[in-house]
Amino acid sequence: MTIDELLTTTRSVRKRLDLDRPVPIELVRECLEIALQAPSGGNRQGWHWIVVTDPELRGQIGDYYQRSAQAYFASGVSGAHLYKDDPARAEVQQRVSASAVHLAEHMGEVPVLVIPCIQASKLPEGNQAGLWGSLLPAAWSYMLAARARGLGTAWTTLHLAYESEVAELLGLPGDVRQGVLIPTAYYTGDTFKPASRLPLDDVLHLDRWGGPGAV
Template sequence: MSPDELLTTTRSVRKRLDLTRPVPAELVRECLEVALQAPSGSNRQGWHWVVVSDPELRKAIGGYYRRSFGAYRASGGSAGSLFEDDPARAATQRRVSESAGYLSERMGDVPVLVLGCIQTPGGLPEGNQAGLWGSLLPAAWSYMLAARARGLGTAWTSLHLAYESEIAELLGIPADVRQGVLIPTAYYTGETFRPAHRQPLDEVLHLDRW
């Protein structure tokens, strides 16, 4: 797989996650070894990774995620509520919302759940937090790319953060470590993935000035 193919076909996999096929722990470790090569502010490398494969823990996390998704869907700001005045985009948004709902009901059944976390000595900084999360999120994306290259499907999710403290207690995560992303990880069904339709570059590109 070429770099461009890898980057353009690493999709959010929800309905096509294989919930019945175990994922070897060593394969997840390989992906995390790749993730550790990502950049971090001041080379601090303050990230931590909680890999959850225990069925009861996955079930508990899945329960929190399902509750959070229910509130999100009822909020009026969910994916399915966006771009309703644009028929083409509205249809896509409805499909995204349907697949997200499917995953919310099955998050606890996904073979491996990976939580990307970061140390926050002294708590979250006031104001702009781009530097903090910019020291975790590239590594999480690298994990997802490495998983794709090894035949695994993933999805970027964060709705579990509505219950971050409950999940931290469940998993024994220290108070000075904050969660940033929950990545369900499994083999996927079907053959491969295609690039997604996106807005034309010229609609979002600004040269020198806005």
């Protein structure tokens, strides 16, 4: 596929993850080798990658994820409650929410769970963009590389409500912080296409907020 196609069709895959087909660890390693080419602040490369394939560990992580997801869905602030005054967008949100519920119920069954982490003695106060900007581009590169190899992924963070419990489960040092949980599996079907998005001019601001060219 072209670069533009890769960038515009790498979707969050939840219901269509193949839970029964094993994923070769060599394929995951290929994706991670590409991820390591991402930029990091000061070229520190302070990232670490936890790849979980053990069924028992995956199940325990899945339990934490589902527990957090249930609280989130019951909170009234999940995506399912957004844009109720816009029927078209509300319908999309319902589909997204249904797929998120499905993933929460099956997270522990996904063949590979990848947890990108970054080494930090303590989280900085105030804006943390400098820290996470040295990890999240690499995590997205991993997801793009996975898509190019026929693997589906999804960006999830609900497990972070139990970050310390998951850290203890996986034996993470105290100065290693988790950034995201990326379920990874082959996907069923191949009909991914660009998603419906707000027009660029609705979110574009030139030079300053509300300045010339802003809409």
